[in-house]
Amino acid sequence: MNSKKLQFKHLVEKVVKRIQGWGNRWFSTGGKEVLIKSVLQAIPSFAMSCFKIPALTCDEIESECASFWWGVGNGKRKMHWRTWNSLCHPKKRGGLGFRKLVEFNRSLLAKQLWRLIQHPDSLVCRILKGRYFRYGSVLEAGLGRNPSYMWEHCCGAETSYPVG
Template sequence: MGKKMLSRGKEVLIKSILQSIPTYAMSCFRIPKSICEEIEKECAKFWWGVENGKRKMHWRSWDFLCKPKARGGLGFRIMEEFNRALLANEFWLLLRNPSSLASQVLKGRYFRHGYIMDAGISNNPSFIWRSLICSRGILEKGVIWRVGNEQSIKIFEDSWVPSLTSKIGTTNEAWQRNVRVASLIENGVWNTALLRNHFNPFIEEEIINIPLPA
């Protein structure tokens, strides 16, 4: 019973203190991989313990201990992935709140006449901006446009059809890559004739099922 309670205490200390201390810094900056690995190494040493000044045997790899408890692990954090998740969350907040002070400051510096999802690193960027850009790929895998201001959505460059896991293509090479969704709409409804000419039947049906704002 005593060993079980001790292990439980170590688990709480690792999760609530050792792995929580760098949370604030990780939500702003991309921490070097070597530092993340060093934090994990110290957590593993604390978990398995030290005897007579020497590390005890590590009976399981750290990757295994980071698995969810339902899969046999202990649910510890992989610090590099945790860092990227925190930065992606900050990027999401900027994306959802373009009128916030932080969004306005970054827009004025890095994408004054563009969109945050298309913004580049720019010249002499801050460490914060470089860190945020590194996390953008996580959002690109799951974020899609909601058709409202169709003037902003690029048909072939943006993800905007909910049922598709990738961006759509076209059989018409003459179409410009930056053509907007607005060109597919006529008098407030989808132009079915145009959709039929440029997309296969499956994509055509999926687009037609996307509701348009009144």
């Protein structure tokens, strides 16, 4: 297991712990939907707004959400009538509107990039500009020498955003 995956293992553990805390209670499908959207998928939101979470970690969280949704009884998996990806479509397109966490993570990071572009005089932008893109824009910034963990795994050259 690589170190980046280890850094975010606690997010998966929090989701699992929350599901275990709910125990074997019988929730309606509407109740499960609300719990997944408002609790389980909200757990990694803050970390996702700051860091690019590994896709494997997002997949593990989605897997735990899917297991909770479909239910597991006596150690046996129940019938999955639709794929998780189809449940992630908007309700207008026949899904339930669950988030695809990799895409949600990307959108939250793009929102941070937008804030840097719109508020170039903010403290965080001035600090990052002095360190990583002193003579250009944030869109042209590279990793630089000895980047911070946040810059390397969020805003640096590793993450490419479509421009235009």
